[in-house]
Amino acid sequence: MKKFLICIVGAFLAVSTYAQSDDPSVKFAETITQDDMYENLSILASDALEGRETGERGQKMAAAFIASQFQEMGLQGPVANGGNSGFYQGVTLYTVKPGDIYAKSKDQQYANFEGVVYYGKSATDGEKTKDIVFVGAGTEEDFKNVDVKGKAVLAIVANTRAWRGPAELAEKNGAEVLFAVNTASDEEFDGLNNQLKHYLSGGSLSVQKPAQEGGASFDGVFFVKPSLAGDIFKTKIEKLRASIEDGKVSKATKPAKISYNISTKVEEMQTENVLGYLEGSDLKDELVVLTAHYDHVGVDGEEVYNGADDDGSGTSAVIEIAEAFVEAKKAGKGPRRSMLFMLVTGEEKGLLGSEYYAENPVFPLENTIVDLNIDMIGRVDEKHEANPNYVYLVGADRLSSELHEISEKVNETYTQFDLDYTYNDENHPDRIYYRSDHWNFAKNNVPIIFYFNGVHADYHKPTDTIDKINFELLTKRAQLVFHTAWVLSNRDQRPVVDKLQDQKVGSN
Numbered sequence: 001m002k003k004f005l006i007c008i009v010g011a012f013l014a015v016s017t018y019a020q021s022d023d024p025s026v027k028f029a030e031t032i033t034q035d036d037m038y039e040n041l042s043i044l045a046s047d048a049l050e051g052r053e054t055g056e057r058g059q060k061m062a063a064a065f066i067a068s069q070f071q072e073m074g075l076q077g078p079v080a081n082g083g084n085s086g087f088y089q090g091v092t093l094y095t096v097k098p099g100d101i102y103a104k105s106k107d108q109q110y111a112n113f114e115g116v117v118y119y120g121k122s123a124t125d126g127e128k129t130k131d132i133v134f135v136g137a138g139t140e141e142d143f144k145n146v147d148v149k150g151k152a153v154l155a156i157v158a159n160t161r162a163w164r165g166p167a168e169l170a171e172k173n174g175a176e177v178l179f180a181v182n183t184a185s186d187e188e189f190d191g192l193n194n195q196l197k198h199y200l201s202g203g204s205l206s207v208q209k210p211a212q213e214g215g216a217s218f219d220g221v222f223f224v225k226p227s228l229a230g231d232i233f234k235t236k237i238e239k240l241r242a243s244i245e246d247g248k249v250s251k252a253t254k255p256a257k258i259s260y261n262i263s264t265k266v267e268e269m270q271t272e273n274v275l276g277y278l279e280g281s282d283l284k285d286e287l288v289v290l291t292a293h294y295d296h297v298g299v300d301g302e303e304v305y306n307g308a309d310d311d312g313s314g315t316s317a318v319i320e321i322a323e324a325f326v327e328a329k330k331a332g333k334g335p336r337r338s339m340l341f342m343l344v345t346g347e348e349k350g351l352l353g354s355e356y357y358a359e360n361p362v363f364p365l366e367n368t369i370v371d372l373n374i375d376m377i378g379r380v381d382e383k384h385e386a387n388p389n390y391v392y393l394v395g396a397d398r399l400s401s402e403l404h405e406i407s408e409k410v411n412e413t414y415t416q417f418d419l420d421y422t423y424n425d426e427n428h429p430d431r432i433y434y435r436s437d438h439w440n441f442a443k444n445n446v447p448i449i450f451y452f453n454g455v456h457a458d459y460h461k462p463t464d465t466i467d468k469i470n471f472e473l474l475t476k477r478a479q480l481v482f483h484t485a486w487v488l489s490n491r492d493q494r495p496v497v498d499k500l501q502d503q504k505v506g507s508n
């Protein structure tokens with residue numbers, strides 16, 4: 001990190017517009033340089049950091065790097081009892097993985113991913129044995145003709161996706177579980193099996209500890225290998241299929257039973273948000289937050305997903321903006337409000353680090369006047385190839401008209417970007433407002449601005465590498481965020497929140 005050289009600040013004069021020659025913010029913005037950005041990003045986006053996947057070694061290395069930068073520049077670690085001198089907010093995440101799952105006909109047991117694939121979130125208290133009823137293709141008509149209450153049902157559906165209707169009908173009619181043949185042959189089933197094994201055995205991460213109770217009224221769906229369906233009813237699958245064609249489903253089978261067991265296991269993972277704090281002066285109880293996520297999606301075999309733009313660019317920007325504020329404070333121009341620079345974990349797994357912070361805020365959210373969130377600001381998207389002097393802004397006007405006005409004026413004064421509000425349209429199908437970490441502040445009625453360069457061909461690919469970063473743009477966009485934060489941290493009043501978030505509208 002380059003150190004800021006002593007700068008001579010002229011006598012203070014009251015300013016009515018922002019960018020006057022004695023406006024100190026300009027000098028501190030200039031400490032955010034392309035060289036410093038490159039230095040940070042060459043570490044964050046290096047192969048050595050292994051794609052910074054949440055909970056993995058590369059993420060821990062990135063966290064240590066960020067904390068060491070914060071410490072070196074002189075920020076405080078604000079987390080009471082937090083690791084790494086209070087710079088770490090420990091985040092515990094939970095993942096539910098399939099446990100002991102199987103289905104058993106009279107003669108044979110089929111383990112999960114070996115003849116059956118369980119698709120659901122239930123857990124049985126031990127093995128269940130049920131009468132099983134063949135319901136043909138599982139149409140409304142099919143369910144009318146049989147009593148399935150408290151039983152298991154078997155349906156043969158048209159294709160891999162056609163099981164949802166029968167599953168709903170099974171549940172509605174009081175069945176306890178659905179066995180669905182959704183492939184045409186055993187070979188096709190094996191293909192589906194391998195695909196689903198890849199997706200389902202990893203589980204999904206959450207901040208809340210999942211409940212692991214049995215006793216749900218409907219246990220979900222088992223996809224079954226066609227030959228197994230025949231085995232259950234001691235007949236050939238071809239006979240079952242033919243009975244659907246002939247409209248003789250009710251005569252196709254004799255009474256049969258099936259047993260099944262579903263258990264899950266919950267695993268815990270430790271990860272961390274990295275927080276650096278700079279105390280304000282006369283308005284220090286109020287807080288300006290800057291965020292970016294430092295995690296990315298890891299490795300796939302030998303391939304490293306470097307995540308230079310996503311979100312190495314935002315992480316590097318927040319570090320440099322922090323340093324500019326520290327230098328300002330050292331020069332006697334520190335912010336009136338306090339500043340929290342927070343690099344969050346778990347974004348790629350579902351905005352989990354910021355969700356954790358919003359539920360366990362280190363500083364009261366009521367006193368948090370704004371969150372400026374950066375996710376991908378180092379590239380140019382296709383739309384702006386001809387005129388790359390742009391940045392997308394999202395969310396500035398959603399809670400506070402005043403914040404939007406401040407943001408516009410700051411840009412006009414200092415950076416003169418073409419501010420593109422395409423993604424701010426409430427009806428935009430990409431729903432960006434709900435899709436990065438700022439949302440966890442916005443849903444708590446903390447006004448936010450999100451800075452974004454749009455998507456590109458390397459998004460979430462191993463090719464999101466440092467050589468494709470436009471450092472001039474990255475630096476200038478970081479300066480826009482810096483100036484916006486500067487104005488927000490120093491003005492007399494916090495931005496007025498004149499529109500409240502209806503939480504139901506946005507929750508996803």
Ligand SMILES: [Zn+2]
Nearest residue numbers: 310311375376
């Ligand atoms: Zn991202």
